[in-house]
Protein backbone atom coordinates (compact mmCIF):
# COMPACT_ATOMS: atom_id res chain seq x y z
CA UNK A 1 0.00 0.00 0.00
CA UNK A 2 1.39 3.31 0.55
CA UNK A 3 0.25 6.78 1.40
CA UNK A 4 -2.37 9.12 0.42
CA UNK A 5 -2.32 7.09 -2.61
CA UNK A 6 -2.36 3.83 -1.02
CA UNK A 7 -5.24 5.10 0.97
CA UNK A 8 -6.94 6.37 -2.08
CA UNK A 9 -6.31 3.21 -3.97
CA UNK A 10 -8.06 1.31 -1.30
CA UNK A 11 -11.11 3.49 -1.49
CA UNK A 12 -11.47 2.15 -4.96
CA UNK A 13 -12.19 -1.36 -4.03
CA UNK A 14 -14.69 -3.18 -1.94
CA UNK A 15 -11.69 -3.11 0.33
CA UNK A 16 -10.96 -6.17 2.38
CA UNK A 17 -8.68 -5.80 5.34
CA UNK A 18 -6.03 -8.26 6.10
CA UNK A 19 -5.98 -10.20 9.23
CA UNK A 20 -2.80 -11.05 11.00
CA UNK A 21 -3.59 -14.02 13.13
CA UNK A 22 -0.55 -15.82 14.38
CA UNK A 23 1.70 -14.61 17.16
CA UNK A 24 4.60 -14.77 14.73
CA UNK A 25 2.85 -12.50 12.23
CA UNK A 26 2.02 -9.99 14.93
CA UNK A 27 5.60 -10.09 16.23
CA UNK A 28 7.00 -9.43 12.74
CA UNK A 29 4.56 -6.59 12.25
CA UNK A 30 5.60 -4.90 15.46
CA UNK A 31 9.26 -5.39 14.57
CA UNK A 32 8.82 -3.80 11.14
CA UNK A 33 6.75 -0.98 12.53
CA UNK A 34 9.52 -0.15 14.98
CA UNK A 35 11.74 0.56 12.00
CA UNK A 36 9.14 2.37 9.95
CA UNK A 37 10.25 5.85 11.07
CA UNK A 38 13.68 5.17 9.57
CA UNK A 39 12.06 4.05 6.36
CA UNK A 40 9.88 7.16 6.29
CA UNK A 41 12.92 9.41 6.82
CA UNK A 42 14.91 7.69 4.09
CA UNK A 43 12.00 7.75 1.68
CA UNK A 44 11.33 11.44 2.32
CA UNK A 45 14.96 12.30 1.72
CA UNK A 46 15.22 10.37 -1.54
CA UNK A 47 11.86 11.54 -2.81
CA UNK A 48 12.55 15.21 -2.12
CA UNK A 49 15.93 14.92 -3.80
CA UNK A 50 14.19 13.46 -6.84
CA UNK A 51 11.69 16.37 -6.86
CA UNK A 52 14.63 18.78 -6.82
CA UNK A 53 16.88 17.12 -9.39
CA UNK A 54 14.44 15.13 -11.51
CA UNK A 55 16.72 12.11 -11.04
CA UNK A 56 15.69 8.97 -9.16
CA UNK A 57 18.34 7.22 -7.18
CA UNK A 58 18.55 3.45 -7.13
CA UNK A 59 17.52 3.55 -3.49
CA UNK A 60 14.33 5.44 -4.33
CA UNK A 61 13.50 2.96 -7.10
CA UNK A 62 14.01 0.11 -4.63
CA UNK A 63 11.77 1.70 -2.04
CA UNK A 64 9.04 2.33 -4.59
CA UNK A 65 9.29 -1.29 -5.70
CA UNK A 66 8.87 -2.48 -2.10
CA UNK A 67 5.74 -0.38 -1.74
CA UNK A 68 4.04 -1.60 -4.95
CA UNK A 69 0.33 -2.11 -4.56
CA UNK A 70 -0.94 -4.86 -6.75
CA UNK A 71 -4.46 -4.81 -8.00
CA UNK A 72 -4.89 -8.07 -6.15
CA UNK A 73 -4.25 -6.28 -2.90
CA UNK A 74 -7.41 -4.26 -3.21
CA UNK A 75 -9.66 -7.17 -4.05
CA UNK A 76 -8.10 -10.18 -2.44
CA UNK A 77 -9.91 -12.02 0.33
CA UNK A 78 -9.03 -11.43 3.94
CA UNK A 79 -7.03 -14.50 4.76
CA UNK A 80 -5.36 -14.96 1.41
CA UNK A 81 -2.81 -12.19 1.41
CA UNK A 82 0.74 -12.79 2.42
CA UNK A 83 1.45 -11.38 5.89
CA UNK A 84 4.67 -9.70 4.78
CA UNK A 85 2.83 -7.68 2.13
CA UNK A 86 0.20 -6.76 4.70
CA UNK A 87 2.78 -5.43 7.12
CA UNK A 88 4.68 -3.63 4.37
CA UNK A 89 1.47 -1.83 3.52
CA UNK A 90 1.58 -0.08 6.87
CA UNK A 91 5.21 0.92 6.47
CA UNK A 92 4.42 2.28 3.02
CA UNK A 93 1.37 4.14 4.27
CA UNK A 94 3.38 5.81 7.01
CA UNK A 95 6.18 6.75 4.61
CA UNK A 96 4.02 8.29 1.91
CA UNK A 97 1.41 9.95 4.11
CA UNK A 98 4.20 11.08 6.43
CA UNK A 99 6.07 12.74 3.59
CA UNK A 100 3.04 14.47 2.08
CA UNK A 101 1.68 15.59 5.43
CA UNK A 102 5.03 17.06 6.47
CA UNK A 103 5.37 18.89 3.15
CA UNK A 104 1.85 20.27 3.37
CA UNK A 105 1.93 21.29 7.03
CA UNK A 106 5.34 22.94 6.76
CA UNK A 107 4.15 24.99 3.79
CA UNK A 108 6.93 23.56 1.61
CA UNK A 109 4.34 22.43 -0.93
CA UNK A 110 0.91 23.96 -1.51
CA UNK A 111 -2.35 22.11 -2.05
CA UNK A 112 -2.00 21.81 -5.83
CA UNK A 113 1.59 20.59 -5.52
CA UNK A 114 0.57 18.00 -2.94
CA UNK A 115 -2.15 16.79 -5.27
CA UNK A 116 0.35 16.51 -8.11
CA UNK A 117 2.83 14.63 -5.92
CA UNK A 118 0.05 12.29 -4.83
CA UNK A 119 -0.90 11.58 -8.42
CA UNK A 120 2.75 10.87 -9.21
CA UNK A 121 3.07 8.44 -6.32
CA UNK A 122 -0.21 6.76 -7.29
CA UNK A 123 1.16 6.15 -10.78
CA UNK A 124 4.42 4.85 -9.32
CA UNK A 125 2.84 2.47 -6.85
CA UNK A 126 -0.19 1.07 -8.67
CA UNK A 127 -1.15 -0.45 -11.98
CA UNK A 128 -3.92 2.11 -12.47
CA UNK A 129 -4.20 4.36 -15.48
CA UNK A 130 -3.06 7.96 -15.14
CA UNK A 131 -6.67 9.01 -15.59
CA UNK A 132 -7.73 6.85 -12.63
CA UNK A 133 -5.00 8.12 -10.31
CA UNK A 134 -5.69 11.70 -11.29
CA UNK A 135 -9.47 11.35 -10.95
CA UNK A 136 -9.40 9.62 -7.58
CA UNK A 137 -6.93 12.01 -6.00
CA UNK A 138 -8.65 15.12 -7.26
CA UNK A 139 -12.02 13.83 -5.99
CA UNK A 140 -10.74 12.99 -2.50
CA UNK A 141 -8.34 15.89 -1.99
CA UNK A 142 -10.87 18.41 -0.68
CA UNK A 143 -12.12 16.00 1.98
CA UNK A 144 -8.68 15.00 3.13
CA UNK A 145 -7.33 18.53 3.21
CA UNK A 146 -10.36 19.80 5.11
CA UNK A 147 -9.82 17.14 7.77
CA UNK A 148 -6.07 17.70 7.95
CA UNK A 149 -6.62 21.47 8.34
CA UNK A 150 -9.31 20.98 10.98
CA UNK A 151 -7.17 18.50 12.95
CA UNK A 152 -3.69 19.99 13.06
CA UNK A 153 -2.50 17.37 15.56
CA UNK A 154 -3.39 14.42 13.34
CA UNK A 155 -0.28 12.42 12.41
CA UNK A 156 0.46 10.08 9.53
CA UNK A 157 0.83 7.15 11.91
CA UNK A 158 -2.59 7.87 13.42
CA UNK A 159 -4.16 8.09 9.99
CA UNK A 160 -2.58 4.83 8.84
CA UNK A 161 -3.63 3.11 12.08
CA UNK A 162 -7.24 3.91 11.25
CA UNK A 163 -7.27 3.05 7.57
CA UNK A 164 -5.09 -0.05 7.73
CA UNK A 165 -5.95 -1.76 11.02
CA UNK A 166 -4.81 -4.30 11.99
CA UNK A 167 -1.74 -4.02 9.77
CA UNK A 168 -0.77 -0.90 11.71
CA UNK A 169 -1.99 -2.32 15.03
CA UNK A 170 -5.11 -1.07 16.74
CA UNK A 171 -6.40 2.34 15.69
CA UNK A 172 -4.78 5.11 17.68
CA UNK A 173 -6.58 5.84 20.99
CA UNK A 174 -7.16 9.37 19.69
CA UNK A 175 -10.08 7.84 17.75
CA UNK A 176 -11.58 6.04 20.75
CA UNK A 177 -15.01 6.89 22.16
CA UNK A 178 -17.72 5.37 24.33
CA UNK A 179 -21.47 5.70 24.37
CA UNK A 180 -23.80 5.54 27.35
CA UNK A 181 -25.31 2.09 27.69
CA UNK A 182 -28.15 1.77 30.16
CA UNK A 183 -27.80 -0.98 32.76
CA UNK A 184 -29.61 -4.22 31.95
CA UNK A 185 -29.87 -7.77 33.20
CA UNK A 186 -26.64 -9.81 33.12
CA UNK A 187 -26.06 -12.24 30.27
CA UNK A 188 -26.69 -15.66 31.75
CA UNK A 189 -26.34 -17.90 28.73
CA UNK A 190 -26.60 -18.14 24.96
CA UNK A 191 -29.73 -16.92 23.22
CA UNK A 192 -31.73 -20.00 22.34
CA UNK A 193 -35.27 -20.87 21.49
CA UNK A 194 -37.41 -20.29 18.45
CA UNK A 195 -40.97 -20.45 17.25
CA UNK A 196 -41.66 -23.68 15.32
CA UNK A 197 -41.93 -23.30 11.57
CA UNK A 198 -45.46 -22.50 10.51
CA UNK A 199 -47.59 -21.43 7.56
CA UNK A 200 -47.98 -17.94 8.94
CA UNK A 201 -44.32 -16.90 8.61
CA UNK A 202 -43.29 -13.54 7.17
CA UNK A 203 -41.33 -13.81 3.96
CA UNK A 204 -38.59 -11.23 3.38
CA UNK A 205 -36.56 -10.73 0.20
CA UNK A 206 -33.04 -9.35 0.73
CA UNK A 207 -31.29 -7.75 -2.24
CA UNK A 208 -27.90 -6.09 -1.86
CA UNK A 209 -24.94 -4.62 -3.74
CA UNK A 210 -26.35 -4.29 -7.26
CA UNK A 211 -23.53 -1.91 -8.32
CA UNK A 212 -25.29 -0.80 -11.47
CA UNK A 213 -22.78 0.60 -13.96
CA UNK A 214 -24.34 2.79 -16.67
CA UNK A 215 -21.02 2.58 -18.56
CA UNK A 216 -21.03 -1.24 -18.76
CA UNK A 217 -20.25 -2.37 -22.28
CA UNK A 218 -21.35 -5.84 -23.38
CA UNK A 219 -18.36 -7.19 -25.32
CA UNK A 220 -16.10 -4.68 -23.55
CA UNK A 221 -12.67 -5.33 -22.06
CA UNK A 222 -12.92 -7.23 -18.76
CA UNK A 223 -9.24 -7.60 -17.97
CA UNK A 224 -8.15 -4.01 -17.38
CA UNK A 225 -5.75 -2.73 -14.67
CA UNK A 226 -8.29 -0.32 -13.16
CA UNK A 227 -10.65 -0.57 -10.17
CA UNK A 228 -13.49 -1.52 -12.49
CA UNK A 229 -13.48 -2.84 -16.06
CA UNK A 230 -16.01 -3.76 -18.76
CA UNK A 231 -16.75 -0.06 -19.33
CA UNK A 232 -16.97 2.05 -22.45
CA UNK A 233 -13.80 3.76 -21.22
CA UNK A 234 -11.85 0.54 -21.85
CA UNK A 235 -13.20 -0.16 -25.34
CA UNK A 236 -14.11 -3.50 -26.91
CA UNK A 237 -12.28 -6.67 -25.91
CA UNK A 238 -9.65 -7.88 -28.35
CA UNK A 239 -9.96 -11.54 -27.36
CA UNK A 240 -12.86 -13.81 -26.44
CA UNK A 241 -11.33 -14.46 -23.03
CA UNK A 242 -11.26 -10.76 -22.17
CA UNK A 243 -14.84 -10.15 -23.31
CA UNK A 244 -17.49 -8.80 -20.89
CA UNK A 245 -20.64 -10.90 -21.08
CA UNK A 246 -24.21 -9.68 -21.29
CA UNK A 247 -24.96 -11.20 -17.87
CA UNK A 248 -21.93 -9.95 -15.94
CA UNK A 249 -18.32 -10.98 -15.41
CA UNK A 250 -16.41 -12.52 -12.49
CA UNK A 251 -13.58 -10.00 -12.81
CA UNK A 252 -13.71 -6.38 -11.62
CA UNK A 253 -16.91 -5.59 -13.47
CA UNK A 254 -20.12 -4.11 -12.12
CA UNK A 255 -23.63 -4.86 -13.35
CA UNK A 256 -25.17 -3.83 -16.63
CA UNK A 257 -28.74 -2.63 -16.18
CA UNK A 258 -30.19 -5.90 -17.49
CA UNK A 259 -28.57 -7.82 -14.61
CA UNK A 260 -30.05 -5.49 -12.00
CA UNK A 261 -33.49 -5.60 -13.56
CA UNK A 262 -33.39 -9.35 -14.04
CA UNK A 263 -32.50 -9.94 -10.39
CA UNK A 264 -35.40 -7.79 -9.17
CA UNK A 265 -37.83 -9.44 -11.57
CA UNK A 266 -36.63 -12.94 -10.72
CA UNK A 267 -37.04 -12.28 -7.00
CA UNK A 268 -40.57 -11.05 -7.51
CA UNK A 269 -41.50 -13.80 -9.97
CA UNK A 270 -40.26 -16.53 -7.64
CA UNK A 271 -41.69 -14.97 -4.47
CA UNK A 272 -44.83 -13.02 -5.33
CA UNK A 273 -46.00 -13.74 -1.77
CA UNK A 274 -43.08 -11.88 -0.09
CA UNK A 275 -44.19 -9.42 2.59
CA UNK A 276 -41.14 -7.17 2.96
CA UNK A 277 -38.15 -6.17 0.83
CA UNK A 278 -34.78 -5.29 2.40
CA UNK A 279 -32.19 -3.59 0.18
CA UNK A 280 -28.85 -2.98 1.85
CA UNK A 281 -26.82 -0.61 -0.28
CA UNK A 282 -24.13 -0.19 -2.93
CA UNK A 283 -26.35 0.73 -5.84
CA UNK A 284 -23.49 2.71 -7.47
CA UNK A 285 -20.65 1.34 -9.64
CA UNK A 286 -16.91 1.14 -8.79
CA UNK A 287 -15.94 3.91 -11.21
CA UNK A 288 -14.58 5.75 -8.20
CA UNK A 289 -12.35 8.08 -10.20
CA UNK A 290 -15.25 9.76 -11.97
CA UNK A 291 -18.29 9.78 -9.68
CA UNK A 292 -20.48 12.90 -9.52
CA UNK A 293 -23.49 13.88 -7.41
CA UNK A 294 -25.67 13.94 -10.54
CA UNK A 295 -24.35 10.59 -11.78
CA UNK A 296 -24.99 8.92 -8.42
CA UNK A 297 -28.49 10.36 -8.19
CA UNK A 298 -29.33 9.17 -11.71
CA UNK A 299 -28.29 5.63 -10.78
CA UNK A 300 -30.23 5.75 -7.51
CA UNK A 301 -33.35 7.09 -9.26
CA UNK A 302 -33.27 4.37 -11.88
CA UNK A 303 -32.75 1.65 -9.28
CA UNK A 304 -35.45 2.83 -6.86
CA UNK A 305 -37.90 3.25 -9.75
CA UNK A 306 -37.27 -0.35 -10.83
CA UNK A 307 -37.75 -1.60 -7.26
CA UNK A 308 -41.07 0.24 -7.17
CA UNK A 309 -42.17 -1.01 -10.58
CA UNK A 310 -41.29 -4.65 -9.83
CA UNK A 311 -42.51 -4.91 -6.21
CA UNK A 312 -45.41 -2.50 -6.49
CA UNK A 313 -46.82 -1.40 -3.15
CA UNK A 314 -44.84 -3.84 -1.03
CA UNK A 315 -42.97 -2.28 1.90
CA UNK A 316 -39.32 -1.66 1.02
CA UNK A 317 -36.60 -0.81 3.58
CA UNK A 318 -33.43 0.60 2.00
CA UNK A 319 -30.09 1.66 3.51
CA UNK A 320 -27.05 3.46 2.14
CA UNK A 321 -23.84 1.66 1.15
CA UNK A 322 -20.34 3.08 1.05
CA UNK A 323 -20.59 3.55 -2.71
CA UNK A 324 -23.50 5.95 -2.37
CA UNK A 325 -21.09 8.55 -0.97
CA UNK A 326 -19.48 10.98 -3.42
CA UNK A 327 -16.59 10.73 -3.55
CA UNK A 328 -16.91 7.04 -2.74
CA UNK A 329 -16.97 6.11 0.96
CA UNK A 330 -17.12 9.73 2.16
CA UNK A 331 -19.90 10.71 4.59
CA UNK A 332 -19.34 14.11 6.17
CA UNK A 333 -21.09 14.94 9.46
CA UNK A 334 -24.25 16.99 9.24
CA UNK A 335 -22.72 20.32 10.33
CA UNK A 336 -20.45 20.32 7.25
CA UNK A 337 -22.39 22.44 4.77
CA UNK A 338 -19.73 23.32 2.17
CA UNK A 339 -21.39 21.81 -0.94
CA UNK A 340 -18.10 20.38 -2.23
CA UNK A 341 -17.65 18.06 0.77
CA UNK A 342 -21.06 17.95 2.44
CA UNK A 343 -23.22 14.81 2.32
CA UNK A 344 -26.50 16.76 2.47
CA UNK A 345 -27.20 16.16 -1.21
CA UNK A 346 -27.32 12.41 -0.53
CA UNK A 347 -29.40 12.58 2.64
CA UNK A 348 -31.83 14.98 1.01
CA UNK A 349 -32.08 12.76 -2.06
CA UNK A 350 -32.59 9.67 0.12
CA UNK A 351 -35.34 11.36 2.15
CA UNK A 352 -37.16 12.31 -1.05
CA UNK A 353 -36.72 8.91 -2.71
CA UNK A 354 -37.52 6.85 0.38
CA UNK A 355 -40.65 8.86 1.20
CA UNK A 356 -42.51 6.36 -1.02
CA UNK A 357 -41.65 3.59 1.48
CA UNK A 358 -41.04 5.25 4.85
CA UNK A 359 -43.45 7.27 6.99
CA UNK A 360 -42.74 10.98 7.37
CA UNK A 361 -41.67 10.40 10.99
CA UNK A 362 -38.70 8.34 9.78
CA UNK A 363 -37.40 10.97 7.38
CA UNK A 364 -36.04 13.46 9.93
CA UNK A 365 -33.02 11.30 10.72
CA UNK A 366 -32.65 10.37 7.05
CA UNK A 367 -32.21 14.08 6.28
CA UNK A 368 -29.74 14.44 9.14
CA UNK A 369 -27.63 11.36 8.62
CA UNK A 370 -29.17 8.79 6.27
CA UNK A 371 -30.60 6.49 9.01
CA UNK A 372 -34.08 5.85 10.38
CA UNK A 373 -36.44 3.67 12.38
CA UNK A 374 -39.97 2.48 11.66
CA UNK A 375 -42.42 0.70 13.95
CA UNK A 376 -46.12 -0.22 13.88
CA UNK A 377 -45.71 -1.93 10.52
CA UNK A 378 -49.11 -2.88 9.10
CA UNK A 379 -49.63 -6.55 9.96
CA UNK A 380 -46.50 -6.80 12.15
CA UNK A 381 -47.35 -4.69 15.19
CA UNK A 382 -44.38 -5.67 17.34
CA UNK A 383 -41.68 -5.51 14.68
CA UNK A 384 -39.42 -2.45 14.58
CA UNK A 385 -36.97 -1.85 11.75
CA UNK A 386 -33.83 0.20 12.22
CA UNK A 387 -32.02 1.22 9.03
CA UNK A 388 -28.47 2.31 9.87
CA UNK A 389 -26.09 4.40 7.82
CA UNK A 390 -23.12 2.59 9.26
CA UNK A 391 -20.64 4.06 6.83
CA UNK A 392 -19.45 5.95 9.86
CA UNK A 393 -17.73 2.79 11.05
CA UNK A 394 -15.95 2.40 7.74
CA UNK A 395 -12.16 2.66 7.81
CA UNK A 396 -12.18 4.17 4.32
CA UNK A 397 -14.51 7.00 5.31
CA UNK A 398 -11.95 9.69 6.10
CA UNK A 399 -14.46 11.45 8.33
CA UNK A 400 -14.01 8.78 11.01
CA UNK A 401 -10.74 10.61 11.70
CA UNK A 402 -12.48 13.95 12.05
CA UNK A 403 -14.69 13.77 15.14
CA UNK A 404 -15.40 11.16 17.77
CA UNK A 405 -18.39 13.16 18.95
CA UNK A 406 -20.01 13.01 15.51
CA UNK A 407 -19.30 9.30 15.16
CA UNK A 408 -20.88 8.54 18.54
CA UNK A 409 -24.18 10.24 17.66
CA UNK A 410 -25.80 7.58 15.51
CA UNK A 411 -24.75 4.77 17.84
CA UNK A 412 -26.20 6.64 20.79
CA UNK A 413 -29.41 7.10 18.80
CA UNK A 414 -29.38 3.35 18.06
CA UNK A 415 -29.04 2.61 21.76
CA UNK A 416 -31.81 5.03 22.72
CA UNK A 417 -34.10 3.63 20.02
CA UNK A 418 -33.51 0.08 21.27
CA UNK A 419 -34.21 1.18 24.83
CA UNK A 420 -37.57 2.58 23.73
CA UNK A 421 -38.27 -0.59 21.72
CA UNK A 422 -37.55 -2.71 24.78
CA UNK A 423 -39.97 -0.65 26.88
CA UNK A 424 -42.63 -1.04 24.18
CA UNK A 425 -42.22 -4.81 23.97
CA UNK A 426 -40.97 -4.68 20.38
CA UNK A 427 -38.55 -6.91 18.46
CA UNK A 428 -36.03 -5.34 16.14
CA UNK A 429 -34.48 -6.01 12.75
CA UNK A 430 -31.31 -3.99 12.15
CA UNK A 431 -30.42 -3.24 8.53
CA UNK A 432 -27.05 -1.84 7.52
CA UNK A 433 -24.55 -2.06 4.71
CA UNK A 434 -21.34 -3.03 6.48
CA UNK A 435 -21.18 -5.94 8.88
CA UNK A 436 -20.39 -4.31 12.21
CA UNK A 437 -18.08 -7.18 13.14
CA UNK A 438 -16.03 -7.37 10.02
CA UNK A 439 -12.67 -6.06 9.04
CA UNK A 440 -14.23 -3.00 7.38
CA UNK A 441 -15.33 -1.30 10.61
CA UNK A 442 -12.76 0.32 12.87
CA UNK A 443 -12.30 -1.46 16.14
CA UNK A 444 -13.67 1.11 18.60
CA UNK A 445 -16.92 1.44 16.67
CA UNK A 446 -17.31 -2.37 16.51
CA UNK A 447 -16.68 -2.58 20.24
CA UNK A 448 -19.33 0.03 21.06
CA UNK A 449 -21.79 -1.70 18.74
CA UNK A 450 -21.11 -4.96 20.58
CA UNK A 451 -21.85 -3.29 23.88
CA UNK A 452 -25.25 -2.37 22.44
CA UNK A 453 -25.84 -5.90 21.16
CA UNK A 454 -24.85 -7.29 24.58
CA UNK A 455 -27.41 -5.05 26.23
CA UNK A 456 -30.27 -5.57 23.77
CA UNK A 457 -29.60 -9.03 22.31
CA UNK A 458 -32.91 -10.30 23.63
CA UNK A 459 -34.91 -7.98 21.39
CA UNK A 460 -32.61 -7.82 18.36
CA UNK A 461 -34.13 -10.65 16.34
CA UNK A 462 -32.18 -10.20 13.14
CA UNK A 463 -29.39 -8.19 11.53
CA UNK A 464 -29.01 -7.89 7.76
CA UNK A 465 -26.03 -6.50 5.84
CA UNK A 466 -24.27 -6.53 2.46
CA UNK A 467 -20.86 -5.14 1.44
CA UNK A 468 -18.76 -8.30 1.51
CA UNK A 469 -20.50 -9.57 -1.64
CA UNK A 470 -20.44 -12.96 0.06
CA UNK A 471 -23.57 -14.82 1.05
CA UNK A 472 -22.59 -15.54 4.64
CA UNK A 473 -23.31 -15.04 8.35
CA UNK A 474 -21.62 -13.84 11.52
CA UNK A 475 -22.35 -14.86 15.10
CA UNK A 476 -22.13 -12.24 17.88
CA UNK A 477 -20.58 -13.44 21.13
CA UNK A 478 -20.88 -11.60 24.44
CA UNK A 479 -17.86 -9.35 24.94
CA UNK A 480 -17.03 -10.68 28.38
CA UNK A 481 -18.05 -14.28 27.64
CA UNK A 482 -16.63 -15.04 24.26
CA UNK A 483 -18.24 -18.47 24.03
CA UNK A 484 -21.75 -17.22 24.63
CA UNK A 485 -23.63 -16.68 21.36
CA UNK A 486 -26.22 -13.96 21.73
CA UNK A 487 -27.00 -12.73 18.22
CA UNK A 488 -26.09 -13.07 14.56
CA UNK A 489 -26.15 -11.29 11.24
CA UNK A 490 -26.99 -12.50 7.75
CA UNK A 491 -25.04 -11.03 4.85
CA UNK A 492 -27.05 -11.16 1.66
CA UNK A 493 -24.35 -11.70 -1.01
CA UNK A 494 -24.58 -9.42 -4.05
CA UNK A 495 -26.51 -8.82 -7.23
CA UNK A 496 -23.25 -7.95 -8.95
CA UNK A 497 -20.61 -10.53 -9.83
CA UNK A 498 -17.89 -7.93 -9.12
CA UNK A 499 -15.29 -9.77 -7.10
CA UNK A 500 -16.04 -13.25 -8.42
CA UNK A 501 -19.37 -14.45 -7.00
CA UNK A 502 -22.54 -15.32 -8.87
CA UNK A 503 -25.44 -12.85 -8.63
CA UNK A 504 -27.86 -13.84 -5.86
CA UNK A 505 -30.56 -12.70 -3.50
CA UNK A 506 -31.71 -14.12 -0.16
CA UNK A 507 -35.14 -14.96 1.27
CA UNK A 508 -35.87 -15.21 5.00
CA UNK A 509 -38.79 -16.87 6.72
CA UNK A 510 -39.53 -15.07 9.97
CA UNK A 511 -41.99 -15.97 12.74
CA UNK A 512 -44.61 -13.46 13.89
CA UNK A 513 -43.98 -13.69 17.63
CA UNK A 514 -40.30 -12.96 18.19
CA UNK A 515 -39.51 -12.11 14.55
CA UNK A 516 -36.52 -14.44 14.37
CA UNK A 517 -35.36 -16.00 11.11
CA UNK A 518 -36.54 -19.61 10.89
CA UNK A 519 -35.02 -20.39 7.51
CA UNK A 520 -32.81 -18.70 4.95
CA UNK A 521 -32.85 -19.45 1.25
CA UNK A 522 -30.46 -18.17 -1.38
CA UNK A 523 -31.21 -17.94 -5.11
CA UNK A 524 -28.62 -17.39 -7.84
CA UNK A 525 -27.70 -17.78 -11.46
CA UNK A 526 -24.39 -18.93 -12.92
CA UNK A 527 -22.56 -16.17 -14.80
CA UNK A 528 -20.70 -18.81 -16.82
CA UNK A 529 -23.88 -20.55 -17.89
CA UNK A 530 -25.81 -17.33 -18.52
CA UNK A 531 -23.08 -15.95 -20.79
CA UNK A 532 -22.99 -19.18 -22.78
CA UNK A 533 -26.64 -18.53 -23.62
CA UNK A 534 -26.45 -14.79 -23.92
CA UNK A 535 -29.59 -14.40 -26.00
CA UNK A 536 -31.86 -15.73 -23.26
CA UNK A 537 -32.34 -14.52 -19.71
CA UNK A 538 -30.41 -16.25 -16.91
CA UNK A 539 -31.82 -19.33 -15.23
CA UNK A 540 -32.30 -18.58 -11.52
CA UNK A 541 -32.08 -21.53 -9.13
CA UNK A 542 -32.66 -22.16 -5.46
CA UNK A 543 -29.13 -22.70 -4.14
CA UNK A 544 -29.82 -23.90 -0.62
CA UNK A 545 -32.05 -23.70 2.43
CA UNK A 546 -29.60 -23.16 5.27
CA UNK A 547 -31.40 -24.89 8.13
CA UNK A 548 -32.62 -27.73 5.99
CA UNK A 549 -29.22 -28.32 4.35
CA UNK A 550 -27.29 -28.48 7.62
CA UNK A 551 -30.17 -30.20 9.40
CA UNK A 552 -30.34 -27.70 12.28
CA UNK A 553 -33.10 -27.77 14.91
CA UNK A 554 -33.61 -24.00 14.58
CA UNK A 555 -31.70 -20.84 13.66
CA UNK A 556 -31.26 -19.33 17.10
CA UNK A 557 -27.79 -17.95 17.96
CA UNK A 558 -27.21 -20.90 20.30
CA UNK A 559 -28.08 -23.37 17.58
CA UNK A 560 -25.86 -21.68 14.99
CA UNK A 561 -22.98 -21.53 17.46
CA UNK A 562 -23.41 -25.20 18.26
CA UNK A 563 -23.27 -25.98 14.56
CA UNK A 564 -20.14 -23.87 13.96
CA UNK A 565 -18.30 -25.04 17.09
CA UNK A 566 -19.11 -28.72 16.93
CA UNK A 567 -19.80 -29.54 13.30
CA UNK A 568 -18.54 -26.97 10.83
CA UNK A 569 -15.14 -26.55 12.50
CA UNK A 570 -14.48 -30.29 12.22
CA UNK A 571 -16.04 -31.19 8.90
CA UNK A 572 -14.39 -30.65 5.54
CA UNK A 573 -17.74 -31.23 3.83
CA UNK A 574 -19.52 -28.59 5.89
CA UNK A 575 -16.73 -26.08 5.25
CA UNK A 576 -16.70 -26.89 1.55
CA UNK A 577 -20.43 -26.46 1.17
CA UNK A 578 -20.28 -23.20 3.11
CA UNK A 579 -17.55 -21.98 0.76
CA UNK A 580 -19.76 -22.81 -2.17
CA UNK A 581 -22.72 -21.03 -0.56
CA UNK A 582 -20.64 -17.91 0.17
CA UNK A 583 -19.77 -17.41 -3.48
CA UNK A 584 -23.20 -18.50 -4.75
CA UNK A 585 -21.54 -21.46 -6.47
CA UNK A 586 -19.19 -19.29 -8.48
CA UNK A 587 -16.97 -21.17 -10.95
CA UNK A 588 -14.36 -18.47 -10.47
CA UNK A 589 -14.12 -19.18 -6.73
CA UNK A 590 -14.72 -22.92 -6.79
CA UNK A 591 -12.05 -23.50 -9.44
CA UNK A 592 -9.40 -22.09 -7.11
CA UNK A 593 -7.72 -24.51 -4.75
CA UNK A 594 -8.66 -24.26 -1.08
CA UNK A 595 -6.71 -26.38 1.38
CA UNK A 596 -7.68 -27.08 5.00
CA UNK A 597 -6.25 -23.76 6.20
CA UNK A 598 -8.19 -21.91 3.55
CA UNK A 599 -11.36 -23.78 4.54
CA UNK A 600 -10.79 -23.05 8.23
CA UNK A 601 -10.20 -19.37 7.48
CA UNK A 602 -13.94 -19.07 7.02
CA UNK A 603 -14.51 -19.88 10.70
CA UNK A 604 -12.92 -16.59 11.72
CA UNK A 605 -15.19 -14.53 9.50
CA UNK A 606 -18.15 -16.31 11.09
CA UNK A 607 -17.06 -15.82 14.70
CA UNK A 608 -15.00 -12.62 14.88
CA UNK A 609 -16.81 -9.53 16.24
CA UNK A 610 -13.97 -7.05 16.46
CA UNK A 611 -10.70 -6.69 14.58
CA UNK A 612 -7.96 -8.36 16.64
CA UNK A 613 -10.41 -10.16 18.93
CA UNK A 614 -9.69 -13.72 17.81
CA UNK A 615 -10.61 -15.51 21.03
CA UNK A 616 -13.44 -17.62 19.64
CA UNK A 617 -11.86 -18.05 16.26
CA UNK A 618 -8.58 -19.35 17.70
CA UNK A 619 -10.48 -21.90 19.76
CA UNK A 620 -12.20 -23.55 16.86
CA UNK A 621 -9.86 -23.35 13.89
CA UNK A 622 -7.35 -26.00 14.83
CA UNK A 623 -9.51 -29.09 15.01
CA UNK A 624 -8.59 -31.99 12.72
CA UNK A 625 -10.98 -32.09 9.76
CA UNK A 626 -12.70 -35.27 8.73
Ligand SMILES: [Zn+2]
Nearest residue numbers: 014209282467
Ligand atom coordinates in the same frame (compact mmCIF):
# COMPACT_ATOMS: atom_id res chain seq x y z
ZN1 LIG B 1 -20.49 -3.51 -2.75
